Amino acid sequence: METLVQSTLAAPEGDLSFFSLFWQAHFVVKVVMIGLLAASVWCWAIIVDKVLLMGRTRRQMTRFETVFWSGQSLEELYGTLHNRVNHSMAALFVAAMREWKRSHEGAKPAIGSLQQRIDRVMDVTIQREAERLEARLLILATVGSAAPFIGLFGTVWGIMTAFQAIAASESTNLAVVAPGIAEALFATALGLLAAIPAVIAYNKFASDVGKAVARMEGFADEFSAILSRQIDERG
Amino acid sequence: MRAGLIASLTGHTVILVWGLVALPGAESFPEPVVDSLPVELVSLSELTEIQIGETDGDIEAAPAPKPVENPQPEPPEPAETVAPEPAPVAATPPPPTPAPAPAPTPAPEPITAPDPEPEPAPVAEPAPEPEPAEEPQQAPPEPQPIVTSAVPRSKPAPPTRTEEKPEEIQVADNPDLLNKVNQALANTSTSQAPASAGTRNGVQHAGLSANEKDVIAQMIREKWSRLPDQYPSDLKVIVRFKLSPQGKLSGAPTVENSHPDPRFQALASAALRAVYRVDAEGGFSILPREKYDGPNGWNTMQPTLYPNG
Numbered sequence: 029m030e031t032l033v034q035s036t037l038a039a040p041e042g043d044l045s046f047f048s049l050f051w052q053a054h055f056v057v058k059v060v061m062i063g064l065l066a067a068s069v070w071c072w073a074i075i076v077d078k079v080l081l082m083g084r085t086r087r088q089m090t091r092f093e094t095v096f097w098s099g100q101s102l103e104e105l106y107g108t109l110h111n112r113v114n115h116s117m118a119a120l121f122v123a124a125m126r127e128w129k130r131s132h133e134g135a136k137p138a139i140g141s142l143q144q145r146i147d148r149v150m151d152v153t154i155q156r157e158a159e160r161l162e163a164r165l166l167i168l169a170t171v172g173s174a175a176p177f178i179g180l181f182g183t184v185w186g187i188m189t190a191f192q193a194i195a196a197s198e199s200t201n202l203a204v205v206a207p208g209i210a211e212a213l214f215a216t217a218l219g220l221l222a223a224i225p226a227v228i229a230y231n232k233f234a235s236d237v238g239k240a241v242a243r244m245e246g247f248a249d250e251f252s253a254i255l256s257r258q259i260d261e262r263g
Numbered sequence: 264m265r266a267g268l269i270a271s272l273t274g275h276t277v278i279l280v281w282g283l284v285a286l287p288g289a290e291s292f293p294e295p296v297v298d299s300l301p302v303e304l305v306s307l308s309e310l311t312e313i314q315i316g317e318t319d320g321d322i323e324a325a326p327a328p329k330p331v332e333n334p335q336p337e338p339p340e341p342a343e344t345v346a347p348e349p350a351p352v353a354a355t356p357p358p359p360t361p362a363p364a365p366a367p368t369p370a371p372e373p374i375t376a377p378d379p380e381p382e383p384a385p386v387a388e389p390a391p392e393p394e395p396a397e398e399p400q401q402a403p404p405e406p407q408p409i410v411t412s413a414v415p416r417s418k419p420a421p422p423t424r425t426e427e428k429p430e431e432i433q434v435a436d437n438p439d440l441l442n443k444v445n446q447a448l449a450n451t452s453t454s455q456a457p458a459s460a461g462t463r464n465g466v467q468h469a470g471l472s473a474n475e476k477d478v479i480a481q482m483i484r485e486k487w488s489r490l491p492d493q494y495p496s497d498l499k500v501i502v503r504f505k506l507s508p509q510g511k512l513s514g515a516p517t518v519e520n521s522h523p524d525p526r527f528q529a530l531a532s533a534a535l536r537a538v539y540r541v542d543a544e545g546g547f548s549i550l551p552r553e554k555y556d557g558p559n560g561w562n563t564m565q566p567t568l569y570p571n572g
Contacts, residue, residue, distance in 0.1 A: 046282045069271050077267030 049211045054189045060182030060215050067171045067178075068222035074164045075229045082236045085116050085161065089243060092117045116157055116240065117247050123153045124251055143256050150248040157244060161237045165230060172227035179219020186212025307472045471554055471561050480566040482546045486537035487568060489530055494570045498524050500534045503565045508555050510548030512538070519565065534568055 050061055095105065096117075106125040114122050127149045131138045190208025197204060471479075483502070504516035516538045518531040541547065550561050 046279065065275070069268075069275050072271035072274060073264070073268035075267070076270040077264050080266065 046214075049214045052207070053211045053214070054186055057182045057186045057189075057212065057215050060178055060185070061218055064175060064179060064182075064215070064218040064222050067175055068218070068225075071168055071171050071222060071226045071229070074168055075225065078165070078229070078233045078236075081161065082233065082240070085240055088115060089117045089240070089247075092121070093247070096121070115160070117244060119157060120150050120153050120244060120248055121251065123149045124248075124255060128255060139259055139262070142259055143252070146255055147248075147252055150252065154241060154244050154248060158237060158241045161240055162234075165233050165237070168226045168230040168233070172223050172230055175219045175223035175226065176216070177219070179216040179223075182215025182219070183212045186215060307474055471550065471559075475550070475554075476564075476566065479547070479550070479561075479564060480568060482541050483534065483537045483566060484568055486540040487530075487570075488533050488537070489570050490526075492526070492570075494526070494530075495524060496571065498522050498527065498530075498570060500527070500531050500568045500570070501565060502531075502534050502538055502568065503563065504538055505563050506547055506550075506555075506561055508552065508562075510545070510550055512542040512547070530570055 050058065053061065102125065106122065106129075109118055110122050110126065112118075124146045127146050128142070131142045131145070187209055190205065190212060193208060194200070194205055499520065499522075501519040502516050503519050505513045507513045516535050518535065521527065547561075554560050555562055
């Protein structure tokens with residue numbers, strides 16, 4: 029009696045590991061799962077990349093600010109920086125100093141609208157830097173908003189085929205229904221797995237980019253004020 | 264970007280492998296342990312069916328309780344003394360009208376039975392009661408002294424309940440006796456089937472079980488139109504009617520008793536009408552055909568109806 033009960037209970041129990049869930053799924057659901065997995069991989073690549081980039085940018089800006097406000101001569105600083113590939117504040121400084129230098133290179137210094145030109149050059153540089161920081165953040169936003177729907181699509185498709193299979197097998201036993209629904213729900217799980225980190229990372233990086241841009245703009249204003257004073261003193 | 268991609272791929276691979284290896288799969292829900300109870304289905308007929316014994320077989324075959332303690336010093340009488348008088352060993356009641364056949368000269372001649380029946384069934388009814396004075400209806404409770412003398416007298420009751428296996432039952436070795444019994448059965452039974460000396464399984468027609476009789480009585484009671492009143496508790500109507508094997512009424516039902524109560528006549532005639540109505544609706548056809556025959560079969564029914572309730 030007991031062995032009979034146990035055998036009937038144990039019969040429908042299948043392997044419900046990740047791999048078997050994927051392997052038993054319908055073709056469409058498989059495609060959805062693979063796509064979601066790729067999206068998750070790509071998202072995490074972007075996240076890791078952005079984390080490194082943001083940390084590097086913050087460190088560079090802090091280091092540059094300490095050097096800049098240490099009382100070192102601007103000419104010397106420009107001399108050490110202008111041959112490198114610079115980012116963020118250093119790029120701002122180099123762009124502004126390059127415009128300053130060029131304005132004083134000729135026989136007759138073009139100082140009249142030098143202030144406006146420096147401001148414009150620094151604005152362009154800030155825009156370029158912000159673009160660099162924001163690159164691929166839209167992918168995170170897209171994945172964060174679309175992945176649950178893609179997973180839901182896989183789930184709906186899987187449940188649909190599961191119900192068709194149930195109708196074909198003419199059995200309403202829950203043990204027949206359950207595996208198909210479980211593997212269908214696995215698609216939604218993958219979608220959420222990809223979407224949740226993407227949304228969180230997008231929000232964090234968006235605010236990080238905003239902060240970095242604000243910091244650069246502040247520096248640009250300060251540097252513009254210094255240059256403006258120099259122009260007025262020389263003029 | 265390459266570092267990020269490599270890190271992401273590595274992380275996903277690690278998580279997938281970990282999920283394959285270490286993440287436990289869904290465990291089945293714990294099943295509450297249900298104690299199993301042994302259930303036996305016992306039909307009422309198992310209790311009401313009574314096997315019949317043989318009339319003049321071996322007395323030693325009876326599983327009489329052997330007194331281990333206090334053995335009766337009285338020497339048991341030899342079984343040969345039983346032979347001339349076939350006393351009813353079985354607890355089955357004898358037929359209602361036992362023909363007082365003449366003494367069945369049980370000469371122990373080893374004559375084989377003329378019709379080789381596959382089942383050597385016993386004599387169904389101990390009809391050939393040699394002493395007509397003795398009332399046959401009281402056979403079961405009364406231990407026949409001759410029979411019980413074969414076993415120790417410590418317990419008088421068990422010998423009447425001898426349950427003998429059909430294999431042990433032997434054909435009465437006197438063909439004359441068989442013929443007489445057949446005749447007696449043919450007189451009492453309304454069945455067209457040839458009355459045999461025994462029944463198929465060595466089991467007497469036990470007739471309807473108690474609940475089947477109750478069903479019949481209840482069907483009649485439902486059709487019994489009577490005024491709701493407080494009737495005396497001893498007021499009852501016993502109707503008697505005969506049925507055909509097809510479950511139809513044969514002959515007119517009769518009332519078997521009487522009562523001084525002035526309402527009795529009305530109740531009795533209403534009961535007779537109730538029997539007719541049950542018959543008209545085919546109520547008697549539910550009775551099992553195999554229990555029709557025999558003195559206890561439903562060829563004749565005699566339900567007792569109480570007007571109260």
